[in-house]
Amino acid sequence: MRYLSMMLPDAADATRDDGTRRPARHGADLPTEAATALGSTPAPASADARRRWLRRAGIALGLAALVALPLLASAQTAPVSPSPIPGVTATPGAGGSTNYSVPVQTLLFFTALGFIPAALLLMTGFTRIIIVLGLMRQAMGTQTTPPNQVLIGLSLFLTLFVMGPVFDKVYDDAWQPYTRNEISFDTALVRAEAPVKKFMLRQTRESDLALFVKLARVERPRTTEDLSLRIVVPAFVTSELKTAFQIGFMIFVPFIVIDLVVASVLMSMGMMMLSPVLISLPFKLMLFVLVDGWNLMLASLVASFGAVQ
Structure with missing residues (x-):
């Protein structure tokens, strides 16, 4: 958390380029398009502010990927049990024949109509x-x-x-x-x-x-x-x-x-x-x-x- 607080400083502790403190303002470090989407009217963002915003977005995506990869790996290795289609069954009949359920018989009937x-x-x-x-x-x-x-x-x-x-x-x-x-x-x-x-x-x-x-x-x-x-x-x-x-x-x-x-x-x-x-x-x-x-x-x-x- 300390490392994250160093990499992602709070908007209230942000400093201007000349070293002076500036008050926190909603959407100040965001680009113009993102701040407009948040409902605020930001000041023109500088190149350094845009770079900082992109860096923060990249760090957030990286953390999300680190969390998602183990979940995906466990999902791939877990056995998947096939879900049977309700109502479609095939049971062995007498003499080695197969008796199909009503939905399968209906499907075969309409196929035979062709x-x-x-x-x-x-x-x-x-x-x-x-x-x-x-x-x-x-x-x-x-x-x-x-x-x-x-x-x-x-x-x-x-x-x-x-x-x-x-x-x-x-x-x-x-x-x-x-x-x-x-x-x-x-x-x-x-x-x-x-x-x-x-x-x-x-x-x-x-x-x-x-x-x-x-x-x-x-x-x-x-x-x-x-x-x-x-x-x-x-x-x-x-x-x-x-x-x-x-x-x-x-x-x-x-x-x-x-x-x-x-x-x-x-x-x-x-x-x-x-x-x-x-x-x-x-x-x-x-x-x-x-x-x-x-x-x-x-x-x-x-x-x-x-x-x-």
């Missing part, structure tokens, strides 16, 4: 339906009619119609027993997988299945039901693309005939500057309406999937 669009596109008839409708619009020459929202909505409801028996079977065999706690979640997944895989195998060509079995380098199974979804899903998507383009080709043929006839008539009349598409579009629309094109096309699309059981 895979629903992929499952809808690749494991149902949505791919075939939306491709055929898009090719039909392009064949007619109406680039934005019907709009994309209408085509996607129509494809979605047609998919629900086609996949209705499959979804009903999944609901009865997997979801209902699981909600009644009659089966486990893993068993529900296995039961839900069976009708969906059966539907995909009915629409998949054997050549596509053989291709992906060869690419996966797995042993050839005795039956197609023994194949995993890792092989069935890409083979199903490949077959759906082939089928959709085949149906699209059949749709294009009558509209191409109309375009050729209109183009030949315009060339024979010498109207080479007139676009054949502009003239053929009303005839395409008339033909599509007269033959009830929407009814025929949607009925053919649904019938192309066959009877789903």
Whole structure:
């Protein structure tokens, strides 16, 4: 304390540069900015007073560091016990399985929701339906009619119609027993997988299945039901693309005939500057309406999937 009193003299014992005593005054040794912050109006500080104030601030920071360093060292060496998240637990279940608490199950459920669009596109008839409708619009020459929202909505409801028996079977065999706690979640997944895989195998060509079995380098199974979804899903998507383009080709043929006839008539009349598409579009629309094109096309699309059981 004596050393500190020597290094930090009281403001009442401060002396002027000429050796004479001066009364203590609030904020006299502080710089102008610091004294103004304290609410006083100091006199202009000299260079020596500014140096003294900086020296005192440095000594105070040094003492604070000396006190803080031992505390930091003890905090680093002390063992830190992890604080568990309340409500998140994982307990071992029967058969080596793990039963997660409700918050973890909720998190996994909402994470799985991100895979629903992929499952809808690749494991149902949505791919075939939306491709055929898009090719039909392009064949007619109406680039934005019907709009994309209408085509996607129509494809979605047609998919629900086609996949209705499959979804009903999944609901009865997997979801209902699981909600009644009659089966486990893993068993529900296995039961839900069976009708969906059966539907995909009915629409998949054997050549596509053989291709992906060869690419996966797995042993050839005795039956197609023994194949995993890792092989069935890409083979199903490949077959759906082939089928959709085949149906699209059949749709294009009558509209191409109309375009050729209109183009030949315009060339024979010498109207080479007139676009054949502009003239053929009303005839395409008339033909599509007269033959009830929407009814025929949607009925053919649904019938192309066959009877789903």
